[in-house]
Amino acid sequence: MRDDFGAFTARDAVILAVGPDNREAFVRYWKSEHLPFTGLPDPGHVVASLYKQEVKVFRLGRMPALLVVDKKGFIRYSHYGRSMSDIPANKEILDLLDMLNLEIDP
Amino acid sequence: MDWANSELMTTTAVGLPAPDFVLTDIEGDSIRLSDYRGYRNVMLVFLRGFL
Numbered sequence: 001m002r003d004d005f006g007a008f009t010a011r012d013a014v015i016l017a018v019g020p021d022n023r024e025a026f027v028r029y030w031k032s033e034h035l036p037f038t039g040l041p042d043p044g045h046v047v048a049s050l051y052k053q054e055v056k057v058f059r060l061g062r063m064p065a066l067l068v069v070d071k072k073g074f075i076r077y078s079h080y081g082r083s084m085s086d087i088p089a090n091k092e093i094l095d096l097l098d099m100l101n102l103e104i105d106p
Numbered sequence: 107m108d109w110a111n112s113e114l115m116t117t118t119a120v121g122l123p124a125p126d127f128v129l130t131d132i133e134g135d136s137i138r139l140s141d142y143r144g145y146r147n148v149m150l151v152f153l154r155g156f157l
Contacts, residue, residue: 001151008149011147012146013147013148013149014142014146014147014148014149015149015151016137016148016149016151017151018129018151018153019152019155019156020153021156023130025156026132026156027132029156031132037151038131039131039132040130040131040137041129041132046127047127047129050125050127051125051150051152053152061154061155062152062154063154064151064152064153064154065151065152066149066150066152067149067150068147068148068149068150069124069139069142069147069148070147071142071143071144071145071146071147072144073123073124073139073140073143074121074123074124075120075121075122075123075124076120078119078120084154093149100147
């Protein structure tokens, strides 16, 4: 996703990345990796729960999830990973953003 | 369909309004999802965690 950050931004998208780690650890990691996205620590899992991010208790981890919200505030895409590495391809999201940007308000 | 999936379908299903929220970013600024309405498409990514 970092590689295509420019492509996402060019399509009027902002990337909000919500993570379960405590704020201090999250900020340390985010800055060490120089990640360009908006990093949002959610150690209380409030937003993760709101959006039903799945927790695999016995694997001691959260599954990745990605949703796309359009400019009207509607969910237009959701992908809930079934494994730690189950994330959608960037192209799928880029194509969706292209479609959303073609929509014209009535 | 079990209860968990039913709730998922009714609260975060495609086509429904995205639940609003506010979180503090790494710079200490408040970020509210609805602030992007009319302005940006939002890719909401839920991470696995770094630790």
